[in-house]
Amino acid sequence: MPFDFSELFTSGVREMLPRLEARRLAFAFDCRGPQLTLPGDAVAMRCSLHRLLCGLAELIEVGFLVFDAETGRTPSGEAAARVRLAGTGLAARDKTMSAVLRRLGLEDMPALASDAPGTRRARGRCPRTGAPIEFASLGKDGLLFSVEWVDGQAEHWELARPADAHGTPAWLVYDNVMAARSLARRLQRLGWAPRLFGSVAHFRRELLSCGDAALPALVITVESDSLAPSELEGLAHLLPPGTQCIHAVAAGSPTLTQAERIAGFDLKVRPLSPWELHQITERLCEQRRRPWRQSLPYPVVQEERPRLLVVDDNLLTRLMARSTGEALGYEVAAASDGEGALQSCERWSPDVVLMDVHMQPLDGLETTRRLRELQALGRIAPCAVVALTADDSEATRRACLAAGMDGHLAKPLMLPTLAAELHRVCAGHGRQAESRAGLAFATEWPVAAEPPPAAPLPGLQRPAAAPGVATNGSGACAA
Template sequence: MQPPPDEFDLSQLLTRSARLALPAAQANGLQFLFDYEGDLPWVRGDEAVLTELVHDLLAEGVSMTSTGHLFFTTEVTVVDARSCRMVLRAASTAVLRDAPQISAACNASQGVRGRLDESVGRAHVQGLDVELSLQTFPGDGTVIRLECTLPVTRWIPQQADARQARAWLVADPPSAFESLTRRLQRLGWYTSAFRTPADALTQIAQIQAGRGTAPALVVARGVSGLPLDEFSTLALRLPRTVQVVLALLPGIVPEAALPATVDVRVAPFSPQELLEMTELACSHTVTPTGETRPAPLGLSDRKRILVAEDNPVNQIVAKEMLQVLGFEVAIAADGFEAVESCRREAPDAVLMDIQMPRLDGLQASRALRELQRRGELPEFPIIGATASPTTSEECRANGMQGFVSKPLDMNELANELRECIR
């Protein structure tokens, strides 16, 4: 008789998959970003099969994407005391192979044997019912989506609250830690970004003079350009209650000896690691005495961008890029939805696709400007986005303040937002 399947931590499995994909993605010239949102369940099933399935999908995304970004996002929700729903998305800014080839790659992987009903996008893989979909649009990108329900044996919610404890994140560029920034802010952290340890060291004197609040957590990105001597000095000058972490890629070791207070961890961090950091911070509460510079930011401090876009791939790519740039994001699927969304809650800016059904971007922009003229909406910038021959002059003539071309480029988008949002 076969023994019952083993119990395993689903969040750890997904984190390990992200860690395996990260070095290959960076070697391929990609910016790889991992985000985990939701509960932390232990589930029952064949861990090896699920690991291989997730790994194969990520490997497919990495191997077929030569430039741009690969976003790996996971959402895990405990439905009841006995099951959880997992939704995994691998969104690429490049176009991958078509759906049958992706499906064949999954079914042909070693140890994973199953059948695929391509008409409905469902696979049965060794007792695991998986819904697999792929959406690809020439010139825009690709999203692979995997969804399945797993039996839960026990679980904990991600409900730790750092109570606005300060976290200093040291990375160059700062956007390299943007996914970590969002994950910390969801847990109640206030974050400040520094490009170098020397930049963070300048804050120590202010704190010692009573003009700032010491951090409870300092995380530095351990890449070849990080000056470890400066980082060691920073670690030694911080109070011993501060958690100091060096985040390294899998398989990398520090190039020099570090102070004993430095905790070396593999990136990206698992949800359980972030919970442990948060709980430890709560045990060493520091009363704020003032703000450090740069001012720490919490989740509620982020500006909100409405993305009006009918293409599901572009929705995900735009959302992930904007989140990397430090914004919260809402989605509208056409011009009508964009206008109604703005009436319910005015955003700080709108990224408006030009070609959409029902009400296109130019018409929606004119409608929003009319509502603002009548005093029914506050002023906010509208930025047009299109791959069509529409010109920036045409966008401005219809009330838009900026214009970006598609497929979206993160640097161009960042520059346009910087110009429009003050």
């Protein structure tokens, strides 16, 4: 029976949430592209995703995970869904890694000529779906599983009606910075203007102090250890009539079995699926189509956010750095080599650049020297440059400073360290970076404006929407 891939992917992460949260693993979750209906066995697909999710969680003991999916078409026109599951931090020992790879049916492959010492690669096929699976352990860069499902007979379709919130305010209450920003970015794709709060107390103070023109049309609170359902009592009564209030909880939460629901809030299991957020947005559109219910048709101006350019020839590092940078409130773009970095700096004018040191053919040191020369000539706007490398030797640090870099970060990339360093070097580089970007762990977190669209994954094309047809550009997130 046909099934919706993005909904099934969301369901897979829902099943993993208890395990991830019990181990305090931070993660980001995204599912981009139009809705894709695949024929075949949904149970087999669920099994395929779950075994990979379990494998990744077992291989990262402490750190940060990325669950990333994208739908589209191959160059030959076939419908495709690609999943990348990545992790960085403290990895499991080689013995554990070998056991996981055997369980997944993956065989070790020779490392590529460009791989750093200690790189481990493996390849195989899913026993349930036959999809090709690739694995790479790249030392301090982290781990990556990549799998793609291609079906020439798949029904490929998009949402039938546009859903655009047109800058309407949405307020989120969640104490998990990574998950909160994932949700905020998805809402932005649907036209919402989200604000993030780390506590109900701060949310309530702001609600009582702001004017009617700034009140939200959507409120999403997320269950956590620091947010009990009892704290939400009476909150809905302070909001304008017609405000959508949602309390998102994990599957299996006791809240789902309570006889008395939270007054004024709809309960939903997190992460919210692409279709659920589309319905929420469509509900707002429906209210606006009824003149007697048009209570919140105002625009909201988004504050411009500091820009971060990630330069690395390693796909995994770009993926991890993009997710963590977005979580800290930056617009993020990426380049895979030195020449691409210089072109991006000229076109996009980042405030700070995370620069890999060991790249080919133009390494990070020479790229930085050229960047500084072009800045001296006035061709590129000034920016801070921070080295991001697995080489933490004193000699490399001195070489980075001599080339014109402003700082140095050692892999693996950890969120608190990145937050502190970017806040340090970005202070004073325009766009009020010092006043907002470093607040990722404060009570209220800023939301970065949507960065330039990322290039489609190699071999995967996103089809253009037909006139009057909306794409499902929203991705699944951790709430």
